Amino acid sequence: MVLRYFYDLMSQPSRAVYIFLKINKIPFEPKAVALRKGEHYSDEYKKVNPFSLVPVLDDNGFILTESVAILKYLVAKYNLPEHWYPKTNLQAQARVDEYMNWQHWNTRLKSAYLFRNLLIEPKALSRPVDWDKVEQFRTEVKKTVKFLENVWLKDQPFLCGQEISVADILGICELIQLYAVNEEYLYEENSVVKAWMDRVKERLQPHFDEAHKLTYRTREMYPMIKEQLAKL
């Protein structure tokens, strides 16, 4: 039985599932999909995912989209440890669900829009960075970081309790996207959030760094990219 995984490591939810597969030693056939080359718009890929998005899991013909659904499916299928996504404690499970629902419009939306406005859109559309918009999203990211500190991480080391869960993997993969565009000060200046990120990273190594090689490389190239964008 083959588990095939379609992903692009520049995609935050793709990295979350990738790290999760690795950390739990789940064997899979990697199917990299290069979003920058538009491979997700090919007819072949649309047969896998008509939404033209990554990530996608193909479990012997059972196709599943949406990182949250994929993570929950993997926990159940491989009977993974309770802390990733609680089974017996209904309220603990609901708390993880609560974060995963919250993050779509918060950690993910705000960080992804900032990243998009600094890099993806100016590059793809050959137009200068809209600095007013960037400032708006910086403010939004700061608000999200404050919520992480004052709500999710209030009195606990991980987003949903005393132990790491899938929520932490999703959350850190969204925030770290900002490192690629030199905006990491937005979360690093918050000591509670920074300590949480360090804690989560440590638990996910060496897979965290492996999954983020492309993010780190983008960061190295960002000063040059920024110079090019300034000339548009």
Ligand SMILES: N[C@@H](CCC(=O)N[C@@H](CS)C(=O)NCC(=O)O)C(=O)O
């Ligand atoms: N809610 C989805 C989001 C999937 C998604 O937005 N993927 C992005 C990459 S992060 C994508 O494939 N974008 C391609 C495009 O918009 O053209 C999940 O969590 O899996």
